[in-house]
Amino acid sequence: MAQEELYSPNPTKSCFHCGKDLFNVFEGPTNQPSGALSFSSHGHYGSTSFDPMDGSWLEINICDECVLSAAKFHRVLHIHNSRPVVARDPEAGFSVLVGAMKVDTIVTDWTGGDEFLADSMGNPVVVDWDEIGELDPEGNPADPSIEWHRGVQDVVAEKRNMKERL
Numbered sequence: 651m652a653q654e655e656l657y658s659p660n661p662t663k664s665c666f667h668c669g670k671d672l673f674n675v676f677e678g679p680t681n682q683p684s685g686a687l688s689f690s691s692h693g694h695y696g697s698t699s700f701d702p703m704d705g706s707w708l709e710i711n712i713c714d715e716c717v718l719s720a721a722k723f724h725r726v727l728h729i730h731n732s733r734p735v736v737a738r739d740p741e742a743g744f745s746v747l748v749g750a751m752k753v754d755t756i757v758t759d760w761t762g763g764d765e766f767l768a769d770s771m772g773n774p775v776v777v778d779w780d781e782i783g784e785l786d787p788e789g790n791p792a793d794p795s796i797e798w799h800r801g802v803q804d805v806v807a808e809k810r811n812m813k814e815r816l
Contacts (some may be wrong), residue, residue: 652664662682668716670716672684683711683713686714688709688711693706693737721759721760726759727759730757730758731754733749733753735747735777736748736775736777737777745774745776748798748802749797749798749799750797751795782802
């Protein structure tokens with residue numbers, strides 16, 4: 651069977667809970683449902699139905715209405731294990747997300763909003779442009795709790811080049 655026969659550009663799989671028809675935001679072999687969340691699992695130690703340990707996974711879609719309804723009954727967990735790391739550019743007047751700082755995991759009920767947890771978790775860590783991707787003398791990250799986004803050093807290099815040209 652040809653690859654394109656395996657995928658329908660629209661629609662995608664319906665809502666796992668209510669059966670509502672969902673449609674892909676993008677065309678092609680992807681599962682990016684509009685108005686819904688997509689969840690995947692490579693298996694689970696406690697499962698007796700799916701735990702193949704071969705790299706394959708299952709994927710389900712749940713429409714926004716069903717997720718919000720479940721949140722009202724405290725059936726959805728919000729797990730937070732990092733703080734955003736941003737570089738503020740006072741000259742340009744904006745901030746750029748450049749990484750994440752690992753912190754102790756906090757598990758709470760999700761109530762259906764984009765609210766942040768306590769200030770110590772939700773407020774971003776602010777770094778200077780010169781600190782992005784900083785390494786210690788041995789070539790290790792200067793702050794091992796920060797995971798820099800891929801390509802961020804290229805952004806910093808370009809910014810430095812632009813400053814030097816001015």
